[in-house]
Amino acid sequence: MAAPALRQSTARAERATERVPLGRSTPDGPALMVPRLALGTGSGGWARESEQTQLGQREFVRMLRHGVERGAAFIDTADLYGAHLYVKATIAELRREDLILLSKIWFAEGAPKMTPTETARPEVERFLRELGTDYLDAVLIHCVTDARWPTQQARMRDELSELKQRGVVRAVGCSCHTLAALRVAAQDPWVDVLFARINPGHQRMDPDGTVEQVADTLRLARANGKGVVGMKIYGAGHWRTPEQRRQSLELALTTGVTDAISIGHVSCSQIDDTIDNMNAVLAGAR
Numbered sequence: 001m002a003a004p005a006l007r008q009s010t011a012r013a014e015r016a017t018e019r020v021p022l023g024r025s026t027p028d029g030p031a032l033m034v035p036r037l038a039l040g041t042g043s044g045g046w047a048r049e050s051e052q053t054q055l056g057q058r059e060f061v062r063m064l065r066h067g068v069e070r071g072a073a074f075i076d077t078a079d080l081y082g083a084h085l086y087v088k089a090t091i092a093e094l095r096r097e098d099l100i101l102l103s104k105i106w107f108a109e110g111a112p113k114m115t116p117t118e119t120a121r122p123e124v125e126r127f128l129r130e131l132g133t134d135y136l137d138a139v140l141i142h143c144v145t146d147a148r149w150p151t152q153q154a155r156m157r158d159e160l161s162e163l164k165q166r167g168v169v170r171a172v173g174c175s176c177h178t179l180a181a182l183r184v185a186a187q188d189p190w191v192d193v194l195f196a197r198i199n200p201g202h203q204r205m206d207p208d209g210t211v212e213q214v215a216d217t218l219r220l221a222r223a224n225g226k227g228v229v230g231m232k233i234y235g236a237g238h239w240r241t242p243e244q245r246r247q248s249l250e251l252a253l254t255t256g257v258t259d260a261i262s263i264g265h266v267s268c269s270q271i272d273d274t275i276d277n278m279n280a281v282l283a284g285a286r
Helices: 057-070 084-091 121-131 154-165 179-187 211-223 242-254 268-284
Strands: 019-022 032-035 037-040 074-076 100-106 136-144 169-176 193-197 227-231 260-264
Touching: 019 227, 032 037, 032 100, 037 057, 037 268, 057 084, 057 268, 074 084, 074 260, 084 100, 084 121, 100 121, 121 136, 121 154, 136 154, 136 193, 154 169, 169 179, 169 227, 179 193, 179 211, 193 211, 211 227, 242 260, 242 268
Parallel strands: 037 074, 037 260, 074 100, 100 136, 136 169, 169 193, 193 227, 227 260
Antiparallel strands: 019 032
């Protein structure tokens, strides 16, 4: 049976979900075209669990499908979140070719239920089985903190490059959790896509850098052709008043620091609220 088509809206285009290039095209291929809003599946994610998986599979699928049908067809997941099987159940109801699917490899010590690794090939092969797909749009090295991470994760990088050459992965990169690591990623030719924490209140952001330093580094990354996705836009829930959220979206969407942002939601109404607020901020920036 063919997968059902996504719901078509007769309303005007929602700028939050319009597709934009994630970085620049390279000799390896064109840039991914992604909605500005990615649906995060790892709020409070740790030890293969998150606020989204705690909803249970039925509600998870209902919520994520709602977001995709609104146009936010960019799913941000990771091995650490334990959400792969939930995402699989969601995309089984949709058309894979309509989606941007990104996951991340956890490599470090210290996370319960996670096994440290230096490799990428077996991890990505497992991700494909768990997600029920034969390719991933992007795979990131999850949570790099040391400025030496390109050397420390050299084998993982080489294997991701091989998977990219084979077309199993379309783009590679990292999520950064220190300014030191971010500065390296911003200028590293290997990096296609990077995730970075950014919000005006410096809530759950890089401890070794100011908001201004992170913002300047993200602008540099974009100037260097990297695709930048902002995360912790609302400071992992700590930056929560309407005015604070508006300020966060203005920083992320109108100051040249990101191509897209990833926000985790736990209800359909939250997704609708984010899209409406993003549209208002983007309209005001015209």
